[in-house]
Structures are given as structure tokens and as C-alpha cells.
Amino acid sequence: MAVKGIKSKDRHILNLANIVGDARSIIYHKEDLIAYDCDGFTLHKHLPKAVVFPNNTDDVAALVKYCSDNQLPFLARGAGTGLSGGAIPLNGEVIISMVRMKKLLSVDFENRRAVVQPGFVNLKLTNSIADKGYYYAPDPSSQYCCTIGGNVAENAGGAHCLKYGVTTNHILGLEVVLPNGEIVEIGANGIPDAPGYDLLGLLTGSEGTLGIVTKITVRILKNPEAKKTVLAYFDKVEDGSQAVSDIISAGIVPAALEMMDKIAIEGVEAAAFPVGHPKDIEAFLLIEVDGIEAGLDEQINNIMEVCKKRNVREVRAAETEEERARWWANRKTGFGAMGAISPDYLVQDGVIPRSRLPEVLNNINNISQEYGLRIANIFHAGDGNLHPLVLFDARIPGQREAALEAGSACLQACADVGGTITGEHGVGVEKREEMRFVFTDEEIIAQTDIREVFNPFNLLNAGKLFPTPGRCVEIKRELKEKETAIS
Template identity: 80%
Template sequence: MLLSKKKKQKLDPDILALTEIVGAKSILHYKEDLLSYDCDGFTIHKAMPKAVIFPKNTEEVAAAVKYCADRSIPFLARGAGTGLSGGAIPLNNEVIISLVKMKHLLEVDYENRQAVVQPGFVNLKLTNSISHKGYYYAPDPSSQYVCTIGGNVAENAGGAHCLKYGVTTNHILGLEVVLPDGEIIEISNNGVLDMPGYDLLGILTGSEGTLGIVTKIIVRILKNPEAKKTVLAYFDNVEDGSHAVSDIISAGIIPAALEMMDQTAIEGVEKGAFPVGHPDDIEALLLIEVDGIAEGIEEQIEQILTVCRNRNVREVKVARDEEERGRWWANRKTGFGAMGAISPDYLVQDGVIPRSKLPEVLERIRSISDEYGLRIANIFHAGDGNLHPLILFDSRIEGETGKALKAGTACLKACADAGGSITGEHGVGIEKKEEMRFIFSDEEIDAQTAIRDVFNPNNLLNQGKLFPTPSRCMDIKKVIKETAITK
């Protein structure tokens, strides 16, 4: 019905050519349709794409890429668009290659413990598809209900349970990739380990869509652990809590998950959709989960309880049943969203620190909070040192957004200064390009861009992400940060 009117507009020849490749139903190119693609989960910066295409197979991806490459049209790949660092934002009026139509589970080989999926296949669907046989896919980012495995590969996604089981890169066995010139390559097409040659799987995973477009993924699947137990511990001061974290691990226990929340975070989750009834006067709580052979779990739980008691825990308890365990996790997992209950806006950061530096970094964050006059809640994958400071602010108050962004940068600086990293699982994207300088020298950044040049010599694929561009970009970012309105 709408087509007749649309047809009257004169079409760009690139649009016509791309339509030839993917079909008229699989391309968007009108402003109204493109507007929804002007950002991903990172909303501070927005830009309009030239078009969005929805290829159905690898050949269509390759043909579209080749078309763009031959004409120097910038392009990028997009999955569910849940990334928190702006990796899928079309800064350069890119053609967006959306992989959501390539969303099939191609093969499951239980005996060899691998599954083959297309990039648009949703993370949690893999576990749901194999759970009837007692198997699961380990990386569990909190967006796993919607995020795609292709996106997980690009970002090297983590999750609450990666302490014991590793992040995405530890579970990728093979990839099919369309290179930025349109060539299709297969890396370990049978999922065999240690293929001779440089570790291209390793370098592609986490490359934030700047080296190639993944069109098929072989992942490792795991057998469900026999049993799980969850412990909740309340501490009167943060130091005791963080010492308990180290003590648990030093005691020879690798929990499946080990999460911490500070007082402000607790205030948030208790006012959110899933309150548990945590006391409001504790400085820290730990949520600890162990899994494995049922016979061995009891002993580990006893040890964890002892460790907590030795660190002056106020109260520590084991989840009585699955229902209680579920409530504790819902309370934790909706932590970010729950901040809405105590603040109109928040900015989430993603630093990593050595576990042992936790007390001093928290102290530093406290002083950043004072300095900027903004409250900061901390939700923390304590086991692996991945800290999410949530900077609470109100964008309606003039200048507060800018302050929040600066406070976020200061938190990352604190992590870097403590010997840590500026991102543990959200990626660099646009958001933390400049902060890369906190941890890498110019030479080290050059060493990385040299690798990008191997795969993506003309830099048409996802340009302007991941690496700071000298001076010019600094200025642009400054402008963005000053004018932006953040959620």
C-alpha cells in the first residue's frame, strides 16, 4: 500500500544494487525506517545509516560486502543491537548489515560437544534448545534473552558465570567469516582445536566487528553441573566483604559466580521490581554460587560459611530452594534497571581491577562521588574483578549529564591506575575509545591497528570504533560528551 508512494522517489543506485542482492523485502532505506538504527544499547551518540540490509545467507553477506568494498562505501554488521559501547552505531553513514535473519541453529553434535549456529541466533535460545539433553552454552551475558551469538563473538561477551567457565573466546571452536573485501574464509570448519597457523579465532573474537563479519559459529557446549548452591552474605563493611572474596578463592574454591553489591546498589535493588529484604545498613553483600558434583558441594558451602564468619559477616545463609535462589538472582540481575527506582538516570561503567585492590578502588570511587556530587552505586562481578559503577544523575538538571560522564571516566581512570582495564565485557566501541590511552601507549595501539590493516586495509568496516584517532577524534568526542543527553 505504501510502496506506490515510495516508488515515486528516485532511488540511489547503491540502494538498487543492494536490493538486487538481498531482495526488496530485506532492505530499509527510508529515513523513517532507518531512524531506529541510529544507535544500539549506547544512546549517547547517534548517527543515521545509509541503508539496513537483512541478508539471509553467507553469500548475500559476501555479495553486499563486495559491492560496498568495491565502491568504498562504509559498512558494519549488527546483531540485536544491545551493545553498551556503541559498536553498531553508523558513525560514517554506513550500510548496516543486520544479521538477525540468519538466526538458525544449524547443527548440534552432543557427542563431540559442539553446536553450529548462525550469527543472529539468540544466546539463550542455544541453551534452551539443548537443555532437554542436559547441555548448555556457558557464556551468559545479562542480555542473553535477546543478544545474538554473533554479537557475543564480536564483543567477546562475558556474564555472571564466566568466573569459572570463561568468556566467549573460551567457547568458540570455529568461525566462518566474510572479510572486508567480500572473501569468505573458514577458520577451523570442523571445530578442531589448535589448527596450525596463527590464532585467528582468538584475534577475531572480541574485535568488535572491525576485522570481518562472522556468518557461522561453532561453539562448545557443556553438560549441566549436577548441583548448584547459592549463599548470601551480609557484611557491615566493604573491606570484610572484599577480603572474604579473596579468601574464598584462596581456599581453593572456584565459585560459578561471585557477585557483590554495595550499600547504594542494595538501596536500588530493594526499591526495584524484585526486593529480597536485604538490610539497609550493610555496606556490602555477596552472592556466591557453587556448582559441580552434588557430593562435593556441601563441603564447599561449609568452607564458604567459615570464610565469611572469619571475616565478621553479619548474616550468612544458603538458599533453601530453587525459588529462593531465583529471587536472589532476579534481585541481582535486574540491578541496573532497578537504579531507575532511586535515580532518574544512570550511567554504567565497566572497569576491571585486580581483586585485591577492591577496597582502595572503592575508596577512590567514593571520593569521585564526592568530588562530582553524584551518587555512585557499585555492582561487581567480584570474583573476576569486573566492577560496574553506576553513576546516578538527573539529566534534567543542567550540566549533570556532563558531570556524570566525567565521573565515569574518572572511575575508569581509577581502575586503570590500580593496574586494571577500562572494560571487562562491554567493549570499547565509541564510548571508551579515548580511555584506551589509559592503558595502552601509542605504539601499542599502533600494533593493534596494524592487525586491523591486515584484515581491513581500507578501514571500510566499522570505521571509527575501538581505537582513539589522533586529535581530531578527541575533539569530536569532547563535543559529543558536552552536548549529549544520557540515559
């Protein structure tokens, strides 16, 4: 039976529409689909075949089974805020949008856990339990709109993961639709260490290539008794980054330890949430400690001392909650704010051993000069997670390619000091080739072997995460061609 309002002759569209049941739960016109041709990573675009909007796990399972039976490539998408292109339909996938599965299913304060559907927005969880004094710890900058399902797929981090860990440290259970349509439950009842290999850990951060998460049990935490936030302005980037190393090696575990350099400051000050940072500083640190109030002053004093030793120009603590919130809004909207000083940007996500910060920042500066592109730095300095933002204008011929290369060079610089190519944004489409900076062919095959167990026909989110072994050069060429075709 055909669904009312569907004007398509494509039998797959008709059949998919039948599964979701109504015309509002599927889109298939080019004009609508174009909104889905990329996610937060915009350098690569491709139209999906259709986007379907399931309402429950059974819908998802039926859709997946249909795609699997008919050899249609497919992938799951949340809010599409990913920064590495994990939700881009490279192969004209059927996109299974999870945003209508957005319920908070239950909260169990006694046992400190909550069960959500994957489309539930990260910050809404904290907002829903805040009145009881609880929160959900992973706080990616996009937490206002990103979904927890997407967070699981990408193993999202955030400013406060320095102390509290990333998404994987907060996931207790998952209901997953496997690429053949089978529904499995992992980590039943949210009890830790269930017998068997740790599939929870494996699935978290698998970038939607092993299964589609349809229900998530997360750990919730009690709000810390108190928070103190400090802002420290530095005249030299080196001093700022030395202060970061010093704070960590002094045995302080801040809840967050963020850094922004001069260009980044220029961006946020020109955008929607300016703080009024001095224009002539080279860098600032935003440091937050939390915990038992009685112990915080000691920590703050230690931090201030460290900063002073490193020639801080000014260091002060937030006086009101409003001031603290303003500092954070300024920091958390940092990426988007780059729009205010540059038409396009490419954000990278390297991680380095924290003690190598000054050296790597210097290298990034050299890369910036070499490619003639400005590079802003916004980063989670406390865990060595750098976000170099390569600023460019795609309308100027050659800049886009130069930006891609400069970004890649930044990652090489991270890998060279024993770091890695992504700390929280994922590999996606963007960093497939850079996987070779950190893994051998054998190590990549070890991972694709695991994918084969779950996703044997590679219909689910194909082309993400891994370079094709031995074909690296060809792929790069193909990539370039595609990009030129798009731009």
C-alpha cells in the first residue's frame, strides 16, 4: 500500500516510506536533501538518496533490514554537528535521521543513571536533572544542539573531560541495531563489567560504522559543591603553554584547562559573545576547578602562583556566575565565531603529550607561514587536545586545497611528537588518510577486521574512518578530484 503524499516512482523510496508510515517521515526531493549533503564538516558534500525519520527502534530495525536486504548503503545521523564528516552520505546513502527519537526515557537518581533515546540533545539531559543537582558530564561545545546518539558515535569530549572523561567513560548501556537489522542490548541495566568483550567501549566512538544506537544508558553525576573559574592573560604564547604544563605537573586536576591564542581571541571578540579580552595579549587560559569548596582556594592559589611564575599579565577569578557563564559562552562558541573573521575555516583536532605544547605551537606557526594562511588556536590545553583553525576563503582559487594541506600538516606535527590525529572530532571523511600518520597498514586491518564482524558488507557508513590499505595514493587523487568537482 502506498503512503499518501509520496510522489516518487523509485520503489525504494516507496518502500522506505511504507516503513516509516507517512510522508512527513521521509524526504527525497533534491531541494530538501541538499540540507543533508554535509554535516559540520563542509569541505566534502554528497547528496543522500533519501532521509528517513524513524520514531522507534522497530522502525530503525526495519529500515536497516530493508537497506541491508536491498544492498542500499545507509547511515545514521543526529544533529549533524560532527566536524569530521562522519554523517556525509559519500555513497548516496539512505540517511536514517535519529532526531525524532528524542525522549528522555527515565532517570534513576538513586543509581545515578538515565536512559535516553539517541536524538535527545546533550544539554537537555543536564537541564532535565539540574533541579535535583545532577548533570551529565560530557560537554562538547556543540552541546546546545548535538545529540547523545551522535556523542556516542563520535565518543565526544568537551572542555570538562580533563577531569571527568569523555563520552565512553559515561556510557553504561546501549541498545543497538546491527547492520543486518538485528537488535541487541549491550550492558543490560547499565551494570558495569558485564561478562564478555567490552562492546560498549568498542561501539562508542566507532563513528556509526558498527551499528545504530537506539537507546543509551548514561551515568549522571552530582553537581560539584563549588566551581571556581580563573582567566589568565599572557603576553607570550610560550608562557601560557608552559603554565599549562606546570599546572598539570603540580598535581592539580582542573575540571577544565582551556587556551586560546591571539587570532582566536580576535574571532570570539568580533562575534556574538565577546568578553572584552585585551586586544594585545597573545593567549589566555581559562581554568576551572571544582569539587569541595573548602579545598578549592588552595588549588586556585597554586594555579595563580604557577601563572605568575610564567609572567602572566593578569589573572583573576570570575566574581559571579554570570561572569563565568559569559567566559564559557565566549569559549564554547569559538569555532562558529570564526565565521566573523573568515568566510571559511577548517578545524583540526590533534592531540599531543602536554609537555610538548610550546614546541608544537611553534611548528603550527611555521605551517601557517608556509601556507600563507592564518591559523587560530583554540584548545583543551589540559589534555593536550589542540584545535588549530585554518582560516581561508574558498572563493579564492587554491586556498581550499592549501587549507586542507595545512590542516594535514598540523596533524603530522602532532603525530611527530607522539601524539594523535584526533582527540574528539573523529576521523570521518576528513582524516582517513591521516590515519596513516599513527597506524600501520596491519593496525588498520586489525580494525577493519573488527568492522567486518559487525558490518560485513560495509553498507553502513562506508568510506569513513579508514583509508583503503595500499591504495592510499589513489584515494588521495580521487579525493582531490571530488573536491575540485564540488568547488
